[in-house]
Amino acid sequence: MIEKKVIRELTAIVGAGNVFTDKADLVTYSYDAAVLAPVAPGVVARPVAPEMLGRIAALCNENGLPLTARGAGTNLSGGTIPEPDGVVVLTNGLNKILEINAADMYARVQPGVVTAKLAAAVAARGLFYPPDPGSQAVSTLGGNVAENAGGLRGLKYGVTRDYVMGLEFYDAPGNLVKTGSRTVKCVTGYNLTGLMVGSEGTLGVISEIILKLIPPPADRRAMIAVFNRMDDASRAVSAIIADRVVPATLEFMDNFTIRAVEAYSHAGLPEDAAALLLIEVDGHPAQVAEDAEKVEAICRKHGAAGIRVAADDAERDRVWEARRSALSALAKLRPTLVLEDATVPRSRIPDMVRELEAIAKKHDLSIGTFGHAGDGNLHPTILTDKRDAKEWRRVERAISDIFDAALSMGGTLSGEHGIGTAKSGFMERETGPGALVFSRRLKSAVDPKNILNPSKIIGRAEASLDFKSGDLKSGDFKSGDLKSGEPESGKPESGAAGAGV
Amino acid sequence: MSDMKRLALMLKELEEQLTVCMKCGMCQSVCPLFEETGREADVARGKLALLDGLGREMFDDPAGVAERLNRCLLCGSCAANCPSGVRVLDIFIKARAILAGYMGLSPIKRAALRGMLAHPERFDRLVAWGSRFQKYFTRPVNDLVGTSCARFVSPLIGGRHFRPIAETPFHERTPALDTAAGASGLRVAFYVGCLLDKIFPEIAEDVVAVLNHHGVGIYMPEGQACCGIPALSSGDLKTFGALTRRNLERFDPGDFDYLVTACATCTSTIKEMWPLMAGRCGVDKVDGVDKADGVDGVDGGKISAIAAKAMDINQFLVSKLGVGAAPESSAGAAVVTYHDPCHLKKSLKVVAEPRIVIRANPECRLVEMPQSDWCCGLGGSFNLQYYQTSAAIGRRKRDNIRAVDPAVVATGCPACMLQISDALSRAGDRVAVRHPVQLYARTLRA
Ligand SMILES: Cc1cc2nc3c(=O)[nH]c(=O)nc-3n(C[C@H](O)[C@H](O)[C@H](O)COP(=O)(O)OP(=O)(O)OC[C@H]3O[C@@H](n4cnc5c(N)ncnc54)[C@H](O)[C@@H]3O)c2cc1C
Ligand code: SF4
Numbered sequence A: 001m002i003e004k005k006v007i008r009e010l011t012a013i014v015g016a017g018n019v020f021t022d023k024a025d026l027v028t029y030s031y032d033a034a035v036l037a038p039v040a041p042g043v044v045a046r047p048v049a050p051e052m053l054g055r056i057a058a059l060c061n062e063n064g065l066p067l068t069a070r071g072a073g074t075n076l077s078g079g080t081i082p083e084p085d086g087v088v089v090l091t092n093g094l095n096k097i098l099e100i101n102a103a104d105m106y107a108r109v110q111p112g113v114v115t116a117k118l119a120a121a122v123a124a125r126g127l128f129y130p131p132d133p134g135s136q137a138v139s140t141l142g143g144n145v146a147e148n149a150g151g152l153r154g155l156k157y158g159v160t161r162d163y164v165m166g167l168e169f170y171d172a173p174g175n176l177v178k179t180g181s182r183t184v185k186c187v188t189g190y191n192l193t194g195l196m197v198g199s200e201g202t203l204g205v206i207s208e209i210i211l212k213l214i215p216p217p218a219d220r221r222a223m224i225a226v227f228n229r230m231d232d233a234s235r236a237v238s239a240i241i242a243d244r245v246v247p248a249t250l251e252f253m254d255n256f257t258i259r260a261v262e263a264y265s266h267a268g269l270p271e272d273a274a275a276l277l278l279i280e281v282d283g284h285p286a287q288v289a290e291d292a293e294k295v296e297a298i299c300r301k302h303g304a305a306g307i308r309v310a311a312d313d314a315e316r317d318r319v320w321e322a323r324r325s326a327l328s329a330l331a332k333l334r335p336t337l338v339l340e341d342a343t344v345p346r347s348r349i350p351d352m353v354r355e356l357e358a359i360a361k362k363h364d365l366s367i368g369t370f371g372h373a374g375d376g377n378l379h380p381t382i383l384t385d386k387r388d389a390k391e392w393r394r395v396e397r398a399i400s401d402i403f404d405a406a407l408s409m410g411g412t413l414s415g416e417h418g419i420g421t422a423k424s425g426f427m428e429r430e431t432g433p434g435a436l437v438f439s440r441r442l443k444s445a446v447d448p449k450n451i452l453n454p455s456k457i458i459g460r461a462e463a464s465l466d467f468k469s470g471d472l473k474s475g476d477f478k479s480g481d482l483k484s485g486e487p488e489s490g491k492p493e494s495g496a497a498g499a500g501v
Numbered sequence B: 001m002s003d004m005k006r007l008a009l010m011l012k013e014l015e016e017q018l019t020v021c022m023k024c025g026m027c028q029s030v031c032p033l034f035e036e037t038g039r040e041a042d043v044a045r046g047k048l049a050l051l052d053g054l055g056r057e058m059f060d061d062p063a064g065v066a067e068r069l070n071r072c073l074l075c076g077s078c079a080a081n082c083p084s085g086v087r088v089l090d091i092f093i094k095a096r097a098i099l100a101g102y103m104g105l106s107p108i109k110r111a112a113l114r115g116m117l118a119h120p121e122r123f124d125r126l127v128a129w130g131s132r133f134q135k136y137f138t139r140p141v142n143d144l145v146g147t148s149c150a151r152f153v154s155p156l157i158g159g160r161h162f163r164p165i166a167e168t169p170f171h172e173r174t175p176a177l178d179t180a181a182g183a184s185g186l187r188v189a190f191y192v193g194c195l196l197d198k199i200f201p202e203i204a205e206d207v208v209a210v211l212n213h214h215g216v217g218i219y220m221p222e223g224q225a226c227c228g229i230p231a232l233s234s235g236d237l238k239t240f241g242a243l244t245r246r247n248l249e250r251f252d253p254g255d256f257d258y259l260v261t262a263c264a265t266c267t268s269t270i271k272e273m274w275p276l277m278a279g280r281c282g283v284d285k286v287d288g289v290d291k292a293d294g295v296d297g298v299d300g301g302k303i304s305a306i307a308a309k310a311m312d313i314n315q316f317l318v319s320k321l322g323v324g325a326a327p328e329s330s331a332g333a334a335v336v337t338y339h340d341p342c343h344l345k346k347s348l349k350v351v352a353e354p355r356i357v358i359r360a361n362p363e364c365r366l367v368e369m370p371q372s373d374w375c376c377g378l379g380g381s382f383n384l385q386y387y388q389t390s391a392a393i394g395r396r397k398r399d400n401i402r403a404v405d406p407a408v409v410a411t412g413c414p415a416c417m418l419q420i421s422d423a424l425s426r427a428g429d430r431v432a433v434r435h436p437v438q439l440y441a442r443t444l445r446a
């Protein structure tokens, strides 16, 4: 239970209509899009002015209350699942686009602005904000920054990180911290902006973001290439990039996904194809024409059984509609969908796809794989039913195997979905203990009471631990969850563990 | 068995559908209510999580869940856009019935639904009484939109600008029809619906005129009852059952080729909700609970036959009678914009037909408003309970209508017409609100 006094102070900060304490409201802030057990917070506050964020942080810090910032709650790693009796701070009341500066090509926004709304407002001014996570219709820019969200255009245009020029955030005691600037160049002080990107609400609460904008490409062309062998598709991907063509988008779908999409949308996809590549090149019209020809030739040379270039916008839309419906199509097959994002260097995609097929077979699971072939970011999607405890244990083992496979190929646990609690137990496998200990020291220095989204990313380290010892044995942090290789158990509903998505 | 256990057992039948929700949150982008409030309890994901939590006995507050479940327009925008295909409306409707069965109806709802709506003759008399006296309480405010407002402060009317009750309801003007198929070779049942009968009889007259013009035989029995949606959305299966039974007595699917309505809400209720609820709700399977009788005892085959034949009038005109757009609109044509009723677009996927019917009149130039399928915010009893929020959603619609500066806004649902009239009238806009069939009927008179 949170003390009445704290609720009163919270109410004084954000106003009566913006504090929720009814159990039936708290339950609706107990989850995100990860397949993990829900945890209801003690209170939810919805600030409507940025400085309220600082006052809430200070209040939580004084009272030792865990604070979890929440944007749209669409992250796939448990980042917004609060502590019991914690405080959830909603950012969707802070949804103003403060400035779109066409001359200096930046936008200044509050953290609760929805990604697609900014993209549309920017486009209306003749500019372009490229990061386009699949959730952009609802995700917030604060959430994008805190997760370093990617998207379909990552290969050519990069990810959220590449567009964050500066930030304002409140630290745990509630001080306002400004970092970065509106200028292209800025070396004033530590790169705190970089530190905050992907910090999942564990280091500060972001209150304002300065985002880089670029001119939109003048032209673009989309195409679908059909391959009868996975290896051919993958070699085509490497060849395209080796030939100095960087498509804006270079997406891949395996046979399982192709069949699911076809059954769902009857888009006319070849159901017997081993793989599809969905490619878009953009830029100056002359360059687009040249690149498109090159890509087509490369695909043919690498054994594409067919290639279809979109003749107009309507056909282009159909190409991307097919890609966008991949998740929906797979989601409809079984009750639970576990969307992974292990990422490998792009040359290893055929190995990884083979490995995923072996893992599916080994654990007797259905796994459809699609994703961003251009940057090696695959989305192996496990279709299951979390209520089936036996099958769920197989799912957990498969997830662990997927991570091992990606790491053995020089890849990473998570290309874009973040660590949260879902993958915190696996962190050490990738980074070794050094990065983890460093991160925990950092965290305890800036957030000594460990109030900011505790347990996310670095596990459940106790705030009072003595970090001065300099000992690099991770066991020192008595987090309990760092028994190397053991995922943190999330105690989900059906006895399922927390290695969700 | 503890009360919570019993409730959990009743909610069990929803579990299979509830697990389909993957909590992706994509419904936030289309929920008109969430767009206004930003509250998770207002969006489908939040409501589904509440039902799930209640079903798993994670917490004990059925009244809190019922309250939040009722804060919903039942517009189906979430269901239509859900990547996982969650049948959100089916779940909400069933859950409302289960919770109302568990907790009982509020006295006001009980009086309105069981005391009035369930008895069509009594309902008609009350409305007739209201029509006679409304002039003493209300005054016209906007002649073009056709709205009135309260003469003095009235808690019931509040600041609303409403379309007054017709002086003579349609069923008094034309009590019944039974004509044979003409040139078209088709014969339809005309299900009028409460709003056409009592507030917009002129639309019902235009429907009859259009059908006559095309040589369509009409079967329109006396004493039609409400389609039941007000009862169903309040979870009152007893009244819903009584109304459905009465309508089934009057309409025999063997008598006609199609059952047409000019009300998107009626069509979607008959087409989707009747069969859904004929398939039982499970409420009476649990011991000791108020055995809401729902539509038990009615002929499920008859319901599915009628549901299969139910069709929106616009869709009927275009797909069965071949009504097409005029080659081009005339020089001085009026700008007409179209609002997609949720029950037409999202439930029945009827999108192109009403636009074709509008364009069949060369005096109309159709100009699309932004976000034409964003809900108008009425949501039936939602408007009565949460007028401020409903009006805020209505204002958004009004702004989108004004963005194309039309002379007329057309829409295929009389309920939307009420809400849009209120929003336009309160903003002082001079835009006429019409049903597409009214625009089409004008070409026949010309
Ligand atoms: C259907 C679907 C598709 C997706 N597609 C993609 C994709 O293509 N690429 C991709 O990268 N991700 C994708 N995601 C994951 C997710 O949408 C992204 O991680 C997104 O950035 C989360 O934004 P949000 O507003 O929902 O943040 P939330 O989920 O609310 O929060 C995410 C994290 O950010 C923290 N946070 C939020 N706001 C603040 C703030 N103001 N200050 C500090 N911390 C904050 C939270 O505490 C939490 O740790 C997808 C998810 C879904 C459901
Ligand atoms: S869009 Fe569908 S699956 Fe996603 S949260 Fe909403 S109801 Fe659930």
Ligand code: SF4
Binding pocket: B030, B031, B032, B033, B034, B042, B043, B044, B071, B072, B073, B074, B075, B076, B077, B078, B079, B088
């Ligand atoms: S039915 Fe409409 S109002 Fe209700 S949750 Fe779905 S989108 Fe929101």
